[in-house]
Amino acid sequence: MERITFQFQDDKGNLFGNWKLEIGNLIFMSIIIFTIGLFFGSFLNSFIWRYRKNILETIWTDRSICPHCGHVLSANDLVPLFSFLVLGGKCRYCKQPISWQYPLVELFFALLTWLIYWKFGLEVTFVYYLVIGFLLTALLVIDVWDGILPNGLIVISMFFWFLYMIVSRAHYYDWTNMVAAALLGFGFFTAIWLITLGKGMGVGDIKLALLLGLLAGVPSIYYIVFFSFILGAIYVLPLLFLGKTKWKNPIPFGPFMILAYFLMLFLGTEIQLAFLRIF
Numbered sequence: 575m576e577r578i579t580f581q582f583q584d585d586k587g588n589l590f591g592n593w594k595l596e597i598g599n600l601i602f603m604s605i606i607i608f609t610i611g612l613f614f615g616s617f618l619n620s621f622i623w624r625y626r627k628n629i630l631e632t633i634w635t636d637r638s639i640c641p642h643c644g645h646v647l648s649a650n651d652l653v654p655l656f657s658f659l660v661l662g663g664k665c666r667y668c669k670q671p672i673s674w675q676y677p678l679v680e681l682f683f684a685l686l687t688w689l690i691y692w693k694f695g696l697e698v699t700f701v702y703y704l705v706i707g708f709l710l711t712a713l714l715v716i717d718v719w720d721g722i723l724p725n726g727l728i729v730i731s732m733f734f735w736f737l738y739m740i741v742s743r744a745h746y747y748d749w750t751n752m753v754a755a756a757l758l759g760f761g762f763f764t765a766i767w768l769i770t771l772g773k774g775m776g777v778g779d780i781k782l783a784l785l786l787g788l789l790a791g792v793p794s795i796y797y798i799v800f801f802s803f804i805l806g807a808i809y810v811l812p813l814l815f816l817g818k819t820k821w822k823n824p825i826p827f828g829p830f831m832i833l834a835y836f837l838m839l840f841l842g843t844e845i846q847l848a849f850l851r852i853f
């Protein structure tokens with residue numbers, strides 16, 4: 575009788591040995607990557623706070639302080655997620671509430687870091703998307719608080735895109751494709767801006783569309799525009815319905831564009847296939 579061989583048999587004859595090893599490795603790496611992502615998220619919070627206060631140059635020199643009482647925070651107060659939970663969301667020294675931005679951004683960026691690892695592995699691409707993810711999340715949070723998309727962060731993102739295109743020796747096709755997408759995004763939001771006489775969109779949204787076009791290319795930019803309006807509607811329609819906001823109240827649109835970009839980054843292939851099947 576012929577011996578049955580298993581696909582997952584290792585060289586010592588242990589069945590499913592490799593399979594167990596691979597799952598074990600994936601879980602181990604995921605925990606490490608997620609934890610690193612939490613600490614990057616904590617640094618991102620500090621970056622955002624200093625950017626909004628216009629004191630970014632202090633990020634490597636000055637310790638973090640409580641924005642209410644000014645007390646210098648110790649290492650115990652700065653452990654991502656855990657400090658917020660242990661302190662019950664309040665400053666240890668003045669008992670004033672800590673913004674929900676802190677745990678949310680830490681969790682969001684840890685998840686983003688893990689997704690980048692899952693999608694791209696630990697290549698140069700991982701570092702590139704980590705930097706882009708960092709800058710886009712900063713833009714998202716600053717737009718939520720202040721309703722602006724700072725030029726500085728958009729220009730730095732474009733610089734990293736350019737650097738990555740050089741390092742990865744991008745093909746002529748990719749350059750033209752991405753520049754075309756940037757012009758399409760730019761053109762579309764400029765048209766809305768002109769038609770609504772500057773009330774429907776901010777100038778910041780036009781610049782962000784230019785950046786996202788460069789990062790995503792064609793056809794992703796079409797989907798990003800589409801999903802940004804869908805996400806915006808999901809957010810604003812219940813508020814309008816409940817009378818919590820009015821049509822004329824401006825809401826920042828940048829966060830929806832950035833979330834749509836992340837959606838296409840991780841699920842773009844699946845979404846495009848689904849669309850092709852439907853239409």
Ligand SMILES: [Zn+2]
Pocket residue numbers: 640641642643644645665666667668669670
């Ligand atoms: Zn305090």
